[in-house]
Amino acid sequence: MKTPSTSEIVARCQDLFEDLNFTAAREWKKAEPGRKVIGYMPVYVPREIIHAAGMLPLGIVGGGDQLEVIHGDAYYQSYICRIPRSTIELGVSGRLDFVDGMLFPSICDVIRNLSGMWKMMFPGVYSKYFDVPQTYEDEIGGTFYEGEMREFMHDLEGIAGRKITDADLNNSIEVYNENRRLVRKLYEMRAKTPWQIPAAEAYLVLRAGLILPVEEHTRVIEQYLAAALKEDKPVRDNCRIALTGMFCEQPPLNLIKSLELSGCYVVDDDLMLVTRWLIDDVPTDGDPLHNLSRAFLHRSESTAAKYEPNLAEKGQFLVRAVRRTGAEGVIFASPSFCDPALLDRPMLQNVLKKAGIPYIAFKYAENSGQMQPIREQAGTFADSIKLWSAA
Amino acid sequence: MKITTSRSQMPTEVLKDASMVKQKEMMAKHYDRLANAEANGDKVASTFVPGNLNELIMCFDLVNNLPEVNAIQSGLRRQSGAYVMEAEKAGHSEDVCTYVKSDIGMMAKGNIGPNGKKLPSPDVLLLSYTGCFTFMKWFELLREQYECETIFLQTPYMADGKVTENMIQYMVKQLKEDVIPKLEKVSGVKFDIDRLREHLAKSAKAEDDLVYILQSAKNKPSPIDAYFGGIYYIGPIFGAFRGTDDAIDYYRFLREEVDQRIAAGLGPVTPDGPMSEEKYRLIVEGPPNYTNFRQFWKMFYEEGAVVVASSYTKVGGTYDFGFRHDPSRPLETLAEYCLGVYTNRSLPMRVEMLTNYMNEYQADGLLINSIKSCNSFSAGQLLIMREVEKRTGKPAAFIETDLVDPRYFSAANVKNRLESYFQMVEQKRSGASKGVAA
Numbered sequence: 001m002k003t004p005s006t007s008e009i010v011a012r013c014q015d016l017f018e019d020l021n022f023t024a025a026r027e028w029k030k031a032e033p034g035r036k037v038i039g040y041m042p043v044y045v046p047r048e049i050i051h052a053a054g055m056l057p058l059g060i061v062g063g064g065d066q067l068e069v070i071h072g073d074a075y076y077q078s079y080i081c082r083i084p085r086s087t088i089e090l091g092v093s094g095r096l097d098f099v100d101g102m103l104f105p106s107i108c109d110v111i112r113n114l115s116g117m118w119k120m121m122f123p124g125v126y127s128k129y130f131d132v133p134q135t136y137e138d139e140i141g142g143t144f145y146e147g148e149m150r151e152f153m154h155d156l157e158g159i160a161g162r163k164i165t166d167a168d169l170n171n172s173i174e175v176y177n178e179n180r181r182l183v184r185k186l187y188e189m190r191a192k193t194p195w196q197i198p199a200a201e202a203y204l205v206l207r208a209g210l211i212l213p214v215e216e217h218t219r220v221i222e223q224y225l226a227a228a229l230k231e232d233k234p235v236r237d238n239c240r241i242a243l244t245g246m247f248c249e250q251p252p253l254n255l256i257k258s259l260e261l262s263g264c265y266v267v268d269d270d271l272m273l274v275t276r277w278l279i280d281d282v283p284t285d286g287d288p289l290h291n292l293s294r295a296f297l298h299r300s301e302s303t304a305a306k307y308e309p310n311l312a313e314k315g316q317f318l319v320r321a322v323r324r325t326g327a328e329g330v331i332f333a334s335p336s337f338c339d340p341a342l343l344d345r346p347m348l349q350n351v352l353k354k355a356g357i358p359y360i361a362f363k364y365a366e367n368s369g370q371m372q373p374i375r376e377q378a379g380t381f382a383d384s385i386k387l388w389s390a391a
Numbered sequence: 392m393k394i395t396t397s398r399s400q401m402p403t404e405v406l407k408d409a410s411m412v413k414q415k416e417m418m419a420k421h422y423d424r425l426a427n428a429e430a431n432g433d434k435v436a437s438t439f440v441p442g443n444l445n446e447l448i449m450c451f452d453l454v455n456n457l458p459e460v461n462a463i464q465s466g467l468r469r470q471s472g473a474y475v476m477e478a479e480k481a482g483h484s485e486d487v488c489t490y491v492k493s494d495i496g497m498m499a500k501g502n503i504g505p506n507g508k509k510l511p512s513p514d515v516l517l518l519s520y521t522g523c524f525t526f527m528k529w530f531e532l533l534r535e536q537y538e539c540e541t542i543f544l545q546t547p548y549m550a551d552g553k554v555t556e557n558m559i560q561y562m563v564k565q566l567k568e569d570v571i572p573k574l575e576k577v578s579g580v581k582f583d584i585d586r587l588r589e590h591l592a593k594s595a596k597a598e599d600d601l602v603y604i605l606q607s608a609k610n611k612p613s614p615i616d617a618y619f620g621g622i623y624y625i626g627p628i629f630g631a632f633r634g635t636d637d638a639i640d641y642y643r644f645l646r647e648e649v650d651q652r653i654a655a656g657l658g659p660v661t662p663d664g665p666m667s668e669e670k671y672r673l674i675v676e677g678p679p680n681y682t683n684f685r686q687f688w689k690m691f692y693e694e695g696a697v698v699v700a701s702s703y704t705k706v707g708g709t710y711d712f713g714f715r716h717d718p719s720r721p722l723e724t725l726a727e728y729c730l731g732v733y734t735n736r737s738l739p740m741r742v743e744m745l746t747n748y749m750n751e752y753q754a755d756g757l758l759i760n761s762i763k764s765c766n767s768f769s770a771g772q773l774l775i776m777r778e779v780e781k782r783t784g785k786p787a788a789f790i791e792t793d794l795v796d797p798r799y800f801s802a803a804n805v806k807n808r809l810e811s812y813f814q815m816v817e818q819k820r821s822g823a824s825k826g827v828a829a
C-alpha cells in the first residue's frame with residue numbers, strides 16, 4: 001500500500017477540521033448498531049473510559065471561524081468568550097443530534113454553567129459536569145477523583161447496557177498510551193526540525209484525534225511523521241517560540257499560520273492538550289482507575305485551569321518547556337474574556353521575566369478575522385529575538 | 392468585646408434602621424481589629440465569602456479578612472475605579488473580574504482599609520474554592536505577593552443538584568488532613584473540636600433569625616428590601632461574625648425591628664426614609680453594583696419597587712431551604728455549608744430557586760443584574776431569565792453593570808431599562824386583571 005504524502009494527510013485532517021457536521025463520527029456510529037458517541041469539551045477527560053465502553057469520544061471545541069452563530073449569541077452577554085455560544089449553536093442547529101452524551105470538564109465557570117444549560121436545553125441527552133481534583137494527594141484528591149470516574153463509568157455502563165471490566169480499561173489505556181507516545185514523538189521531532197513540521201500541520205493532525213477513533217488517529221500521526229520527515233523543506237531564518245494560552249477556545253487556523261509567516265517557528269504549544277495531558281505511559285496492570293488517577297495527580301500537564309500548590313513551581317512548566325525545546329521566546333495567546341488564561345498570565349509572565357525569557361501577549365477569538373495586527377506583533381517579536389541573539 | 396447598642400441611643404430622625412447603625416459599628420470594630428492585628432499579636436487569615444469557614448478560623452484565634460468585602464468597601468467609597476486601573480496598568484487584563492483587580496490595585500497603593508488604616512498582610516490564605524473559578528487564581532496572585540502559607544479547600548460543584556457521599560468525604564478529608572493541621576501550624580493553636588461545636592451552635596441560632604428576616608418579605612407590604620437592604624443584613628453573617636454572640640444579638644435585634652414594622656404595616660427603610668407605597672415586588676438575580684449603590688437603589692424605591700427576594704443574599708450561605716450549621720457533625724456540616732452556597736448550585740437549581748421565590752414571595756417579576764466581572768453568576772443568566780419567565784408567566788428583565796468598576800455603570804441606561812420594565816409589569820398586570828374580568 002502506498003503511504004500517503006503529507007499534503008494528502010493534512011488535506012484529510014483539514015476536511016475533518018472543517019466539517020461541522022462531524023460526518024466521520026456519524027459514519028462511525030452508523031457502521032454498527034448500538035454504537036454510541038460521547039462528546040467532551042476542553043481541556044481534559046479520561047477518554048480511556050469512554051473507549052472501554054466501546055464508545056467514540058468526540059472532542060467538541062466550538063465552531064471556529066466558519067460557523068455562523070445565529071442562536072448562540074442570544075444565550076450570552078457580549079463579555080463572555082465565544083466557545084460556549086458556538087457550542088450551543090452546534091447543539092441548537094442539530095449538528096450534535098447524533099451525540100449520546102456530553103461532558104463538561106471542570107475548567108472554568110463558563111463551561112461549568114454550560115453543563116447546566118445543556119441539561120435544560122437538551123434534556124434527553126446524557127450530560128455531565130466532569131469534576132476533577134485540584135488537590136493532589138492520592139488519599140484525598142485521588143480518592144475523590146476515582147469516585148468521580150467510577151460514577152461516570154457506571155453512567156456509561158447504563159448507556160452501553162454492559163459492564164466495563166478492568167481488562168477493557170487496561171486495554172484502552174494501552175491504546176491511548178500508544179497514541180500519546182506518537183503525539184510526544186510529533187512534538188519532539190517538531191522541536192528538532194520545525195521547518196519539517198509546520199505548526200498548522202501539527203495542529204490539524206492533532207485535531208483529527210478529536211474526531212477519529214484513537215487507533216486510526218495513531219496511524220495518521222505515524223504516517224504523517226514518516227512522510228514529513230522524509231520531505232526536504234527549506235530552513236528559514238525564523239526564531240523559535242513556545243506558544244501558550246490554555247486554548248479551550250481555539251485560535252483560528254490562520255492565526256497559527258500567521259505566526260510562522262511572520263518569522264516564528266512554533267516549537268512547543270499547549271494546543272489540544274487532551275492528546276498529551278498525561279505525560280507518560282499509564283501502567284496497564286493493576287487497578288485502572290487508580291492508575292488513571294495517579295497519572296492525573298502526579299504526571300499531567302500544567303495549565304491555567306489547574307491549581308499549583310507550590311509557589312516555587314508556579315509557571316516552571318513553561319520555563320522547562322522553553323529549555324527543553326530550545327525556544328527563544330514565548331507567545332501568550334489567550335481567548336478574549338477567558339478568566340483562567342488571563343488571570344494566570346501575569347504570574348507566568350513574572351516567572352519568564354525572572355528566567356530572562358522574552359515574551360509577547362495578545363488575545364484572540366475563535367472567529368477573529370483580522371490577522372494583520374498579530375502578524376505585525378509576532379514579526380516584531382521575531383526580529384527583536386534575532387537581534388538579541390546576534391548581539 | 393461585645394457591642395451593645397440600645398434602641399434608646401438611636402436618634403429618632405435618622406434615615407437608617409437602628410439595626411443598620413449596629414451593623415456599621417460591628418463592621419467598624421472588625422476593621423479596627425484588622426488594622427491593629429499586628430500590634431495586638433493577632434494572626435490574620437484571608438479567605439472568601441462563599442465557603443467562608445469563620446467558625447473554624449476562630450478556633451485558631453485567627454482574624455478573618457475578606458478581600459471581596461474590601462473590594463466592596465472600595466467600591467462604596469468610590470476608590471475601586473482607581474484601583475482597577477492601577478491593576479490594569481500593572482498588566483492585568485481588562486477582561487477579568489474587577490474584585491481581583493480592585494484588591495490588587497489597593498495593595499499596590501498601600502492596602503489602606505475603609506477606616507483609613509493599613510490592612511495587615513495575611514499570615515495565611517485560606518483558599519476556599521467554592522462556587523467560583525476566579526478564587527483560585529486570585530489567591531495564587533496574592534500568594535505571589537505575600538509568599539505566605541496557602542491552604543486549598545476544594546468544594547465540588549453541585550452539578551447534578553445533589554450532594555454525594557464522595558463529595559462530603561472529599562471535603563471532610565481535606566479539612567482533617569490538610570486544612571486543620573496547616574491552620575494549627577500557622578496559628579500555633581491546637582484544634583479543639585468542642586470549640587468548633589460551640590461556634591457552630593451560635594451560627595445556627597443567628598441563621599434562624601436571618602431566615603426569619605429574609606422571609607418576612609413574604610408579607611405585603613414587605614417590611615424589608617431583600618436585596619439593597621439585604622446586603623446590609625448579610626454583612627455580619629457572611630463575614631467575620633458568623634458563630635459569634637455579636638451575630639446572635641444583631642439578628643435578634645433586627646428580627647424585633649422587622650416584627651415591629653410588620654405590626655405597623657410598614658415597608659422597608661431606604662436611605663431617604665421609609666418607603667411609601669409598595670408598587671412592584673421583584674426578585675433580583677445577581678450581585679449589585681457598588682460604585683453607584685445609592686443611586687442604583689434609588690431607581691427602585693423612587694418607583695415603589697421593592698425586592699422581596701434575591702439570590703445574591705445566598706452567596707455566603709443558603710439557609711432558606713433548611714440548612715443550618717449542625718454542631719453534632721462539625722466537619723460534615725462545614726462541607727454541606729460550602730456545597731450549598733448559591734454560586735455552587737447548578738443552573739437548573741438556580742432556575743428552580745428563583746421560580747420558587749417568584750411564587751412564594753408573590754413577586755411581579757424577575758430582574759437580572761448581569762455583572763461583567765462575574766462569569767460564575769453571569770454565564771447562563773439569559774437562559775435563566777427565559778426559563779423563569781416561561782415557568783411563571785411573569786415578565787423578566789436584564790440589565791448590565793459591574794460590581795466595582797465604575798466604567799460599566801451607565802446610570803441613564805439602567806434607569807431607562809428599569810422604567811420600561813416597570814411599565815411592562817404594569818401592563819402585564821392590567822392585562823391579567825382584564826383577563827380575569829372578562
Ligand code: SF4
Binds near residue numbers: 339
Ligand atoms: S475560553 Fe476560557 S472562559 Fe471561555 S469557556 Fe474556555 S476556559 Fe472558560
Ligand code: SF4
Binds near residue numbers: 459522765766768
Ligand atoms: S468572578 Fe464573581 S464570584 Fe468570583 S470573585 Fe469575581 S465577582 Fe466574586
